[in-house]
Every structure is written in structure tokens, then in C-alpha cells.
Amino acid sequence: MKVLRDLLKDYRFAVSFTVLLLLLIFALLSAFSPYDPTFWWHAVRDLRPSWTHFLGTNSKGQDIFWEATFAVRNSLIISVIAGTVSRVIAVLVGMIAGHRGGRTDRVLMFVTDSFLVMPLFLIIVLLAMLVRERMNLVNLGLLLAFFGWAWDARVIRSQILSLREREFTRTAALSGTKTLRLVMKEYMPFATPLVFSTLINNMAWAIGMEITLAILGLSNMDVPTLGTTLQWAISYQALLLGLWWWLLTPIVLAVLLFVALYWLSVSISEYLDPRTRTQRVGVR
Amino acid sequence: MSDAVARIALRADRLKAFYVLDAFGTEKVVKAVNGVDIEIRENELYGIAGESGCGKTTLLKALYSAIEPPLRLIGGKVLYVCDGEEIDIYSLSKEEKRRLRWEYVSYVPQGSMSVLNPVKRLKDSYSDFLESHVAGKRRRDTLQIARKHLDELGLPPKVLDAYPHQLSGGMRQRVTIALAALLEPRIMIADEPTTALDVVVQRGVIQLLKSIQENLKNTIVLVTHDMGVHANMADRIGIMYAGVMIEEGTVERIFKEPLHPYTRYLINSLPKFGDKTTRGSVPGNPPSLAELPNGCPFHPRCPHAMDVCQAEMPKVATARADHRVACWLATGGEDARAS
Amino acid sequence: MRFLKRYLLPRLVQYVLVIFLGITAVFFIPRFTPSDPVQRTIAQLQSFGSYLDPASIDAMVEDLREMYGLEGSMLAQYGAFWRRVFTGDFGVSFFQFPTPVMELIRTSLPWTAGLLLWTTVLSWVIGNVTGGLAGYYSRRRWSKALDTVAMVVRPMPYYIFALTLLILFTYVVRLFPIAGGADIGRRAALSWTFVWDVLRHAFLPALSMVILGTATTFQTMKLIVQNVNAEDFVQYAKLGGIKERRIVSRYVIRNAMLPQITNLALALGQILSGALITEIVFSYPGLGTLLYNAVVTGDYNLIMGITAISILAITTAILVVDLAYPLFDPRVRLM
Numbered sequence: 001m002k003v004l005r006d007l008l009k010d011y012r013f014a015v016s017f018t019v020l021l022l023l024l025i026f027a028l029l030s031a032f033s034p035y036d037p038t039f040w041w042h043a044v045r046d047l048r049p050s051w052t053h054f055l056g057t058n059s060k061g062q063d064i065f066w067e068a069t070f071a072v073r074n075s076l077i078i079s080v081i082a083g084t085v086s087r088v089i090a091v092l093v094g095m096i097a098g099h100r101g102g103r104t105d106r107v108l109m110f111v112t113d114s115f116l117v118m119p120l121f122l123i124i125v126l127l128a129m130l131v132r133e134r135m136n137l138v139n140l141g142l143l144l145a146f147f148g149w150a151w152d153a154r155v156i157r158s159q160i161l162s163l164r165e166r167e168f169t170r171t172a173a174l175s176g177t178k179t180l181r182l183v184m185k186e187y188m189p190f191a192t193p194l195v196f197s198t199l200i201n202n203m204a205w206a207i208g209m210e211i212t213l214a215i216l217g218l219s220n221m222d223v224p225t226l227g228t229t230l231q232w233a234i235s236y237q238a239l240l241l242g243l244w245w246w247l248l249t250p251i252v253l254a255v256l257l258f259v260a261l262y263w264l265s266v267s268i269s270e271y272l273d274p275r276t277r278t279q280r281v282g283v284r
Numbered sequence: 285m286s287d288a289v290a291r292i293a294l295r296a297d298r299l300k301a302f303y304v305l306d307a308f309g310t311e312k313v314v315k316a317v318n319g320v321d322i323e324i325r326e327n328e329l330y331g332i333a334g335e336s337g338c339g340k341t342t343l344l345k346a347l348y349s350a351i352e353p354p355l356r357l358i359g360g361k362v363l364y365v366c367d368g369e370e371i372d373i374y375s376l377s378k379e380e381k382r383r384l385r386w387e388y389v390s391y392v393p394q395g396s397m398s399v400l401n402p403v404k405r406l407k408d409s410y411s412d413f414l415e416s417h418v419a420g421k422r423r424r425d426t427l428q429i430a431r432k433h434l435d436e437l438g439l440p441p442k443v444l445d446a447y448p449h450q451l452s453g454g455m456r457q458r459v460t461i462a463l464a465a466l467l468e469p470r471i472m473i474a475d476e477p478t479t480a481l482d483v484v485v486q487r488g489v490i491q492l493l494k495s496i497q498e499n500l501k502n503t504i505v506l507v508t509h510d511m512g513v514h515a516n517m518a519d520r521i522g523i524m525y526a527g528v529m530i531e532e533g534t535v536e537r538i539f540k541e542p543l544h545p546y547t548r549y550l551i552n553s554l555p556k557f558g559d560k561t562t563r564g565s566v567p568g569n570p571p572s573l574a575e576l577p578n579g580c581p582f583h584p585r586c587p588h589a590m591d592v593c594q595a596e597m598p599k600v601a602t603a604r605a606d607h608r609v610a611c612w613l614a615t616g617g618e619d620a621r622a623s
Numbered sequence: 624m625r626f627l628k629r630y631l632l633p634r635l636v637q638y639v640l641v642i643f644l645g646i647t648a649v650f651f652i653p654r655f656t657p658s659d660p661v662q663r664t665i666a667q668l669q670s671f672g673s674y675l676d677p678a679s680i681d682a683m684v685e686d687l688r689e690m691y692g693l694e695g696s697m698l699a700q701y702g703a704f705w706r707r708v709f710t711g712d713f714g715v716s717f718f719q720f721p722t723p724v725m726e727l728i729r730t731s732l733p734w735t736a737g738l739l740l741w742t743t744v745l746s747w748v749i750g751n752v753t754g755g756l757a758g759y760y761s762r763r764r765w766s767k768a769l770d771t772v773a774m775v776v777r778p779m780p781y782y783i784f785a786l787t788l789l790i791l792f793t794y795v796v797r798l799f800p801i802a803g804g805a806d807i808g809r810r811a812a813l814s815w816t817f818v819w820d821v822l823r824h825a826f827l828p829a830l831s832m833v834i835l836g837t838a839t840t841f842q843t844m845k846l847i848v849q850n851v852n853a854e855d856f857v858q859y860a861k862l863g864g865i866k867e868r869r870i871v872s873r874y875v876i877r878n879a880m881l882p883q884i885t886n887l888a889l890a891l892g893q894i895l896s897g898a899l900i901t902e903i904v905f906s907y908p909g910l911g912t913l914l915y916n917a918v919v920t921g922d923y924n925l926i927m928g929i930t931a932i933s934i935l936a937i938t939t940a941i942l943v944v945d946l947a948y949p950l951f952d953p954r955v956r957l958m
Contacts, residue, residue, distance in 0.1 A: 012774070114641045116889060118648075119937050121896035122914075122930040126652055129918060129926065130660075208780035212900055215782060216918045239794060247790075254783055262778030350862055385864030399859035401874055403881075403953055412873070416865040447953045463863075 007271055016263035019256055027073035033066040037224045049245050056245040059236045067224050068249050074137055074225040075207050075257075081141025082148060082206035083199045089145065090152040091195060095187060097153070098160025109157070115150035123147070124209065128218040135220045140213075144206045152198040156191055163190055193272045200265035204258055211254065226250045226257075292365055293471055293503045294324040294347065294389070299360035301346045306354075314573045316342035318527035318581075319360070321600060324471070324503055329494075331518030331535075332507045333550065335570055339527040340507045341394060344473050347505075348391050349373045349381055364388060366470075387417055390464040392474040396457045400448040407444035410463060417467055430466070436499075437462050437492060454485030458492055465496045472496070473505045478513055490517055511554050515539065520606070523547050526571050526581035529600070533607035543603055543614040545586050580612065588613050630955060631946070638942045645934035649927055650704045654697070660923045661687045664717065667921050690714055691923055713928030718920040724928040727913060732932075735909030738825060739898050742832040749833075750840025751883060755876045757841065758848025770845060776838040781897040785831045785904035792827055799827050802906035828905045832898060843886055847879045854878070881952050888944040892937050 007013045035042050041061035049056040055064040097108040124147055128135065131143075163186070207226065213219050214227025221228050230250040233239075238247040298321060303314035316339040324330050334340050342355065351357050363370045366388060373381060385391075393399055400409050410430040418426075431441040439462055448456060457477060464472050474493065478486040494517060497504050506517060514521050515535065522532040523544065531544040542548045549566045568585040571577055577584055583593040592612050601615045602608050609615065653660055661684055688694055692703055692714065707713055713724035757766040776784075792798045800823060851857060852875060860870045902911025910929055917925035949956045 110637065110640065113637065114644050117641055117892060117938060117941055118645050119892045119895050119930070119933045121892075121899065122926075122933055123645075123648060123652070125914070125918060126649065126926055126930060129921070129923075130653060204778060208782070211780060212782050215903070216915060218918065239790060251783060251787065255779065258778040258780065258783075259775055263774065266774070348862070382864040382866075385862065387864075391862045393855070393859060393862065395855060398855040401856050401860070401878070403877055403951070404873065412860070412865050412869060413863050416863070416869065449954050 003271075007267060010267045010271070012263040013267035013271075016260040016267070019260040020264065023072055023253070023257060023260070024076070026069055027076055030066070030069035030073045033069060035063055035066050037062070037067060037070040038222055046241075046243055055249050056243075058233065058246045059238070059241075059243065060232065064246060064249055067229060068253060070224040071226050071229045071250060072253060072257075074223060075210060075227070077137050078141045078144070078210050078225065079203035079206040081138060082144035083203040085142060085145035086147075086149040086202055087152070087195055087199050090149040090198070091156055091191065093149065093153040094156030095160055095191070098157040099164060099187075101164075105157075109154075112150045112153050115147065116154070120147045121209075121212070124213070125216060125218065128213050128216075132218060135218070137223060137225075140210060140219065141206070144209055148202050148205060152195070152202065155194060155198060159191055159194055160187060163187055193268070197265050197269040197272065200261050200268070204261040204265075207254070207257060226254050230254075291326045292323050293326045294322075294365065295363045295370070296320055296322045296347060297361045297363070299343070299346055299362060300358040301342055301351060302356055302358050303342075303354050304356055312574050315527050315576055316355075316573055317346055318576070319597075320524075320527075320529050322347075322522060322529060322532075324505060325520075326470070326503055327497075327501045328503055328519045329497055329517055330503065330505045331514040331521040332505065332524060333509060333511060333514055333521055334524035335509055337570060337573065338524045339573065340524050341475055343524065344391070344475055344505070344507060348385075348389060348473060349376075350391070364471075383417065386413060386464075386469060387467050388469055389471040389473065390467070390469040392461055392464045392472065392477055394475040394479070396460040396477065397453050397480075398448075399460055400456065402448055405445055405447055406459060410444065410466065413463060413466060433466055434459075434462055437465070437495065454481055454488065457481065457485070457489055461489065461492055461496070465500065468500055469502065471503045471505065473507075475507045476509075477506070478508060478510060486513075493517065511550060515554075523550065526576060527573055528581065528597075528610065530582070530611065531607075531609045533604075533609075537604070537607045543607070543609040544582075544611045545588055545613065546582050580610075586613075630949060634942060634945050638938055641938050642934060645938070646705070646708055646931055647701075649930050649934070650701060653691075653923060653927070654693075654700075660691055660921075661693065663921060690717075708931055713931065714924040716917075716925045717922040718916050718925055724924050727925065728910070728928055728932055731908060731910050731913045734907060735898060735902065735911065738828060738832070738902070738907070738909060739894065742829050742836060742898075743894060746833045746836030746840055747887065750837040751844045751876075751880070753837075754841040754844025755848050755871070755879060758845040758879070759852060759871055759875055761845070761849050761852075766845075769841070773838040773841045773845075776834060777842055779835065781831070781835060781900040782904060784835055785828065785901045788827050788831050789904055800824055824905075824907070828901045828907050831901050831904075832894075835897065836894065839890070840883075844879060844883060847882055848875055851875050851879045881948075884944060884948050884951065888941045891940050891944070895933060895937055 008017070030037075039062075043053060043057045043061050043063050045057055045059050045061045047053055047057040053063050053065065055068060058064055058067070093108055093112060097105045097112075124143065127143060131139070210219070210225060211227035211230060214221075214225065214231045215234070217231070219225065219228055219231075221231070227250075230247075233243070233247045233250065236243075236246075238244070298319055299317055300315075300319055301317040303312075303316060305312040305314065318339070320343060322343075332340055332343070345351060345355065346357065347362055349362065357374060362373050364373055364384065365371075366384075373384070376384070400406065401412075404412075407427055407430060411426045414426040414429065427444070430444055434441045434443065439458060443451065443455065443459060451459065461474070461477065464474075477489050477493070481489065490513065493504055493506070496502075506513070508514065518535050520532065520534050521538050522529050523538070523546065524530070525546055531538065531542065531547045538547065539551055542551050546566065553565055566585055571581055571584070577594075579595050580586070580589075580593045580598050583589040586593065590612060598610045598612045598615070600608050600610045603614060664687055665680060665683060692700055692707070694700070695703070711725050713728075715721050716724045716727055719727060753769065757769050760766050793800065856878075857870065857874050860874050865874075898909070899911035899914055901907070902909045903915045906912055910933075914926065914929050916922070917929065
């Protein structure tokens, strides 16, 4: 836990960690929600924030506070699924390419580069349009995972490349360790921190994509997420009707989430990078 | 060179420079230069010897006024002797210091392979140095000066049109040395110029340094752990250990009669013709500069360590003419302490 | 010759292959998803309330299949698709029947291109200069302050940021027009009023993109410069007493630009996506709004057209940047 203590000394980690913790608690509150998020008209519509309805109600007659708990929860679920599945793909591709080298490497890297270079947004939109009905949290997460692994596959591959040449790997290979065991035992300790920091970045990207897809109407509008609640507010002209609490809630929550995730990933990756570490070893 | 006539070019007085590090809340002080007195004369080749991590490079940085955080000047002075006057370089302004650089004293850093701007041709790098120090020279003139300079030193002038990555490591080293001599400085400091080069190229580098010194009649301070290079080149040598200068003298004296036990080990570890006995190396490891032992820094490894060695840092004493040493054993132990 | 072989050729090959892969993906996706575009379109029409008797439905199915290029074997379709790409004929738009897709794209493209070009150049220049100076003087307070600002701005997704700007400056403070590229009814001419009108409408979307782009460029440049600062040749230049201004421009920034060029190439895809999203927020008459309309009306031809064009545009832009790189790095030039 020394690592945690060291990290907490960085204000960015401390702030973002706290915010994320709070958001997580907020999301977990959804389990205690007195309202079912898929139902409408369980409250008087368009009420301002008050003690009975902390964040007011929207034009669908739903309590915004409790809707928001579900929204955060669902967005987090999508991003976690997207993030973890794409990590798995990225690690597999990166390790195989880095370890095997040669033609396998070239082919895999070509595929990876193609994913990096293409305007994935449009392709995701195209796909989403066609599977609209089947879109639920898990499917959306998987869809995003399929497109989000490319960058980190490259990152992991370069790490593997540098590790492959190191002494301990050669020793293990020469001593006859089977490839899988070798990969697991020798590489993972180095790759894991990398994977973790890219995971956070990927999660942020996934939530951003989710919001954008919702705005385009490509999400399942009955499931509350940050994107769908925002889209409902917009399509009901919340702004022009002066229902600012409805519009601001998803925006503020989203901003908090994004900034927190970014600060977290930056502070972790700076902690890990030996170069930036010594730069902060400093000056008194 | 008789001592009476020899003039001083650079002097350091009780120099102390430490690295003050703050890693996640805990402070660590690395005493890289821990009280060094040094006098470097004009028209000489002065060698500094010692293991890696003994503080040689930091000493050079301190002498060159290249001290930047986390390195800090804790105490002492560094004086350049310009036109007969002693100047305390740490009292100068940034601009004055900048002007002294390259014109009075120049530096050939360790690992000269990568010190040149990779996206500029050599002639542009040379021009940068010239134009930053010599006012009013047109581009054509600076190029001419550079070409002539290289020619005089026996290097092919067309090297100037190349990019650094197109030259071999040895050639880059020599080009960097030539660059250091460009403005004919009174003092040139070279940090490990022969390391990482094969022997043939090493010889070329040594020859180059020697010929520069002969032509300019200036001072070259050469730092290397390779005693063979010192034997080949230096007039006087200073031996550094754990941030202090433990012995200093002419090359003949040091090699014939080393006084400090550490120096004796160093000299004895060199191979000699006809002597097939196993070379002994110094037992143990050099101390961490962040956790120095009390008293003499060498005492944990010294076979002749006495009580006084543990208690007090030995003062530098003149054992013979032009031969100084900081060792209780060499200077008579308890009796020396009393004086 | 060696340069050509080592550097140019692999990139050209990759360029062609990526386009091939991308266009093929665009081709296959609608054909391998569980839903049939034709059925969806018919369902959509029916949901609008129009009654269609079975005979006319059959006729419609055939027409739609032809329109969407779904006639014939898969191979024939594939060939036909490529022919369409080369001739620039993506069929007819459903959303604005019977206008050909290419024409819609042609009218929208200049708006997007204009927005993209200006904002990318501006944010590149501002970001690199400020980031470079901030990286060189990284211990100063202003540098750290700017970094914190960038830290808050950078992670914003394009949508949220654009929306916030929209709310703030068209609603809360009514400074700018709420939508469009120019006031409705105004004719395109080279008059000052028209140009001014365009600028007014373009200001907020451009601002949104410039701020986000600058924040990202600033941060990456600052990091790069901090690393370059520690490089041997920069330290050496300082040791040599070279004038500081020269060090900053010729040694530090000049070398820091190299990885930045590569970063630009990689970011182009995201910048395009961001532009499209920003346009949607401001109803700016570029490809973004066109895309939005296409999605909402289920216009597959239009979406495929936009996607195909974007793939071509992005990969070409990346190729151009890649080819420009050797101009800046002699190590690649003279291998």
C-alpha cells in the first residue's frame, strides 16, 4: 500500500481518486432507488430541486437524482466492459506480436494500424445503426471494445519488445519454459501497470462514445445512461423550457467523470514512467 | 616545468556540492563533492582518476559552473584566473558566465556520441558556437574558421557538411573535441573521452588532445578511470574517492610511490610486462555517497585502518614536493593529528 | 533510391491496403448484420403511417435493393461497390430523395473542410508554441498554471464541450447565432456581409475545436519538450554557452516537432470525428449534420458515402503528413 500512499501525494491522484470514489458510491445508490428507472410518471413533472427531489424532476415525470444514479451506474458498466474486453484483446495482440516478431508481428501491426488510422467513429455509427434493437449495456460495451484496443496493443507490444531482449527472458526461454508460462510470469509484471493506465483512458473514451451514440439516437433510450438522459433532456427542449437542472445533471456528472478519469490515468502513468518520476524528484 | 614558474589557471577552495533529492517526501543528500581543494596550472595536462560514482563528473560540473538543481553548491569557491585576476565564477551574472564558457574554459562531456544536434549539419552546430561568442562574424567567415580549425587538427573539413548520425562514434568524439578547442580556451575539461571506444580510436583521441595542448599551450583536465590513459597523457594526476581528493602528484611520483592505500591498489591493479601474478583488487565496495562513513571514507576497506581513521577525516598534507595526500597512515597517524 | 524503398514504398502500400480494408469493411458491415436495410426502410415508412399493399411493397423491395446495391451475388455486389467508389457514385440519398449522395456530400464538404483546416492549423501552432515554452520553462508558475488548465480542458469529449459553449454563448449570453452556417436565405457571394455572417456562425464551433485541440497539443508538446530538454545535445548546447533563444528554437523545439508530426498524423482520425460531432451540436451545415440526418432517417447510402469519403480523406491526409516527415528529420532521409 506504499504505492497508494505515494500516489496520494500527487494532488491529481488524490482529487480524482476521491471524485471517482464518490461517483462509485453514487452509482451504487441506485440499488436503493425507490423508483424503477424504466417507468415514467412516478413523480410530478418539471419540478425544481427540492428536499423531496434532490435534483428535481424531468418532463417524463421521473426523479432526476435517482435516474442519475442509474445513469452513472450504467455508463460505468458499459465503460468497464468495453475497457476490460479491449484490454484482453490489446494484451493478446500486443504480446503475440511483440514476442513472436517476424511475419506475425507485421500482420498484426498492419491490422492494428488500420484500426488506428480509420475514422472509427463513423464505422461505429454504421454498426450501431444496424444493431439498434439489440443494443443493451453489454452489447454496447462489446461493440466499443471491438474498436478500442488498437492504441494499447501498440503500447504493450513496444514494452514486450524491450523486455524480450532482456536477460531474464532469454534465460527463461533457454531453460525451456513454455511460451505461455513465460509470457505470464515474465512479462505480466511489467505489462500490468501499463494495462491499468490505458484501461482508464479507454473507459473515458467509451463513455464519450456512448454519449455521442445516444445523441445520434443509436442507443436504447429506455436504459438510463449519461448519454440517454442527456439526449432526453435535449429532445424535450429542456434548455428552452428553462429546466436547467435536467440538462445540467448529466453534463456535470459527465465532466466530473471525464476529468477524474483523465487525472487518474495521468498520475498513474507518470508514477510509472521512470523519466517523469525523476523529474518530480526535486528541488527544495 | 619548475614549480616556481608554474602559474595557476583554475583553483577550487574547499568545494562542496551535494545533490539534494526529495523522493516522495523523504530527503536524500548525495555528497558528491565533499570538500575538494584543487589547483590546476597553466600549460599542463591534469588527470583526475577514480572509480565510477566517486564524484568526478560532479566535480567537473562544479568547476565549470554547470550546477543545476538538484545539484547545489553547498560551500567553497571556484576561481578562474583571467589576465592575472582571480574571478569567483559563482559571483558572476548569468550572461557573464555564459561568455566565459567556451572562450575561457570548454567542456567535452561524457558520451560525446549524442551531444550534437541531430537535425542540423555539423557546420550549423559549429556556427552556433561561434556566433554565440564572437560578435559580428558573417556566416561565410565562421565556416572558414571552422574548416581551417579542423584542417589544422588533422580532421577532414568536409565532415562539416555531414549530419551527426552519418559519422562514426570515434569521429564524433574527435569532432566534439575539436569543437571544444575552437575558441582556443585556456582550459579544456574532458570527461571520459576515451570510454566506449576501441583502442585504435582511443589512441586517435589521445593524440588529438595532446596535439591541441601542444599547439595552444593551454590546460587540459582529463577525467577517466583508465589509469593507462593517465600514464600515457597526464603531467599530474589527482585521485578521487567518495567525493574527496585523496592524493595528488606528478604522474611519475604517483606511479612509482603511491602513498594512499587506495592509490596503491589502483596502481597495483594495472598489468605490467612480465609480471604474471594475479592482480589484487580493492576488497569491498565503494560507499554510497548518500551514506558516507565517519572519518576517512576509505577506512571500511582499508587494510591499514587505525582508530583515528574512523574518527576524523584526514587533512590534506604535502608529503613531498608536488605530492599531496589525505591519509592518516601516510602522514604519520597520531603525530600528524596533533599538528 | 534507398530512401524510396525503405520509407516511401511501405507507406504507399499501407495506404492502399488500409483504404482497401476500410472500404471492404464499409461494404460488409450492412450485409452481415442481423437486420436487413431494406426491411428496415420499409418498416420505417410504415411507421410513418402510410399503408402499403403487398404488391407495392414487393416493388419497393426490388427498387430499394437496387438502390442499396444489394442485387446479384456477393461478388458482383462487391465489384459494383468498388466501381461506385471510383466513380464517386454512392447512389441516391433516401433522406433527400432523389438527390444523389455525392451531391449532398459535395455541398457539405467545403464547410467541414474549412472548419477543420483552420482549427487544426490554429490549434497546432498555438498548442506547440505555448507547449514548447511551457515545457522549457517547466518550473515556472505560469507553466504549471497553464498545465492545470489544460488538464481540465483536455479530457472533455467534443460533444459536451461544444454543448456547453452552445448553452453559454447562444442562450445564457446571446452573442452568437444558435445554428447553421449562415443566416437562412442569404445568398453565397463574396460580399463582406456574407463573409461576416459565415464567420459569426463558424466562430463557436471553431472555438470549441481550437480550445480542445490546443489543450491536447499543449500537453503533448510540453511533455515532449521536457524530455528533449534533458537530452544530451541540449545540455551540451547550454554548456557551450549558446544563446538561450537559439537553444529554444533550434535545439529544443526543432527536435520536439518530430514526434509531434507523428502525433498529428495519428490524431487526424479523432480530429475528424470531433469536427463531425461539433457540427452536429451547432447544426453547422457540414458533413456532421449530414451524418446526423442520415442516421435519423436511416439513409444507408448516405452514411456509407460519408464513411467512404472520410476513410479516403483521412488516410490521404495521414500519407501526406508521413511523406512530409523526412523533410524535417535528416536521419530518416539519409538512411
